[in-house]
Amino acid sequence: MRFIGLDVHQKYVEGCEIGPDKKKRRFRIANTRESWEEFAQTLDPETRVVMEATSNAFWIYDILSGYPAQVVIANTLKTRAIAEARIKTDALDAQILAQLLAADFIPESWVPDKEKYQLRVLLHHRIRLAKIRTMLKNKIHAVLIRNGIQSPWSDLFGKNGRRFLESISLPETEQIIVCSSLRLLDAVQKEMTALEADLFVRAKENPDVKLLMGIPGISALSALTILAEIGDISRFSSPKKLASYAGLVPSVHQSGKTRYTGHITKEGRSVLRWILVQCAQRAVQSEGKLRAFYLGLKAKKGHKIAIVATARKLLHVVWAVLVRQEEYRDLRRDLLDKKLKTMNRKAKKYEVTTDELWRIIEDVGEIPDEQAPRWLQGAG
Incomplete structure (x- = not known):
């Protein structure tokens, strides 16, 4: 087996390959599509590749996953913790990634299609x-x-x-x-x-959007955001695991036999956490179980703790609705119909013509044709 760790930067990528003979080979790749296509040609079924879940890792993953090698995206937080424990460093460079991959110590991130x-x-x-x-x-x-x-x-x-x-x-x-x-x-x-x-x-x-719109506080675009952030709901065997993924669970500290719970972890999908809090803010404005839950907790703990707890409770409802593929039990049909009418009225495909793209580019500054994006070169 060959194990390749990739340390992805903006303009280049540092790589480290560990071969069957355990020897290490370092290399550098320009971070361009052409370079990655060329690199991918060297991969075979006996090759495993790993990189961190950075913002520009996914388009690289998209190219490499079309070839025979097994490509994984490492969960940065968990991988860093393992690296610090085993290799005593906080720098997740290409060699460390390759070593962890060879030892089967890479916690993988789920990669959306x-x-x-x-x-x-x-x-x-x-x-x-x-x-x-x-x-x-x-x-x-x-x-x-x-x-x-x-x-x-x-x-x-x-x-x-x-x-x-x-x-x-x-x-x-x-x-x-x-x-x-x-x-x-x-x-x-x-x-x-x-x-x-x-x-x-x-x-x-998306039929799941309509299901989520039946929950108080969740609009069409909020539902779409929640679904995009969750990905595949079947990955989560319980609502608690989904709440942990959103970083909406309390942090736990233990010293001896004493166990302390603190603020939420804020780990995981920050956008999912943010949109749920926004939805909770809207949900507590209208009568219902979520508002009653919020008001009861607010009287004891204050607004901030109460609204975060309501967001977590809202996520539990989201999990139940998606897993069971059933409408929200306390659905208000009149409010859902109003949301659906708004969605249908505003829906329109985003279209930009080639002429409009050229106008935008020229407003910024005229560029020679050979420097234009390849899909625009020669367009008229």
Whole structure:
């Protein structure tokens, strides 16, 4: 057997191969598709390859998994703990990965299929756009605060709020900041609307989305995000294991016979944890079991602990609904119908023509044809 560890960087990858003779061979690969295709040609069924679960590891995995070798993505947190215990280092370089793989000490990460991975990427892009939108709004609010101006409107960015912003008098530099931020805000909102319309189409095509939409606080896009983050629900034999995957379980510390529980671990899928807390915030606004649970705990432990516990309880409900393929027991049909109407109304495929892509590129700066992406070269 050959064991190959890959330490993936942005522009290159450090590799270490341990052959049948136990000798180590180090090498470096340029992090380009052409280099990986060439490297993949050297793989055979007697080869095992491992790399850490970094942001750019999955497209490499996608290329290599099409060849005979066994390719695994290492669970970074667990692998690092094993490496520190056995090799006394916190640097997971290529040689250590290869050694752990040869000793069968690599805890593997579950790798989503291409469709699920691409959906995750789109949903994460939407979240980043939402954060940019919030940042721009906060910037405008900050301008008003430091100039002693209070808006008479609760929504500063609705129609009346925008008219108010146009009517106020500000110093020239502050006016530039507000106008610039509003233009950026409009551009971000336009992209978010188009992207969300495409995501609504994908949500309509997934029957599990409708099942989750029956749960209080979960919208179509929230359901799609939860499903994309979970992947295959059959991986989790219990709701507790799913909650652990989301990092929504309490940390445990033990000293002798004394056992302490602390804050949640925050390990695992941070986006899954975030979206569940958002859904819990909405769920407790309407009457039902989740609200009653939240209010009972809030009186004893406060809002933060109560809302996190509600998010965990919500995830238990998600697990039960998906595993049993049954509607939520306390489903409110009127609320589900309202959510479905919104989804159907907003669903529209995201389309960008080649001409529009060229316009975007030219707005940034004209580039020679030979430097354009290969799939755009020669396009008209």
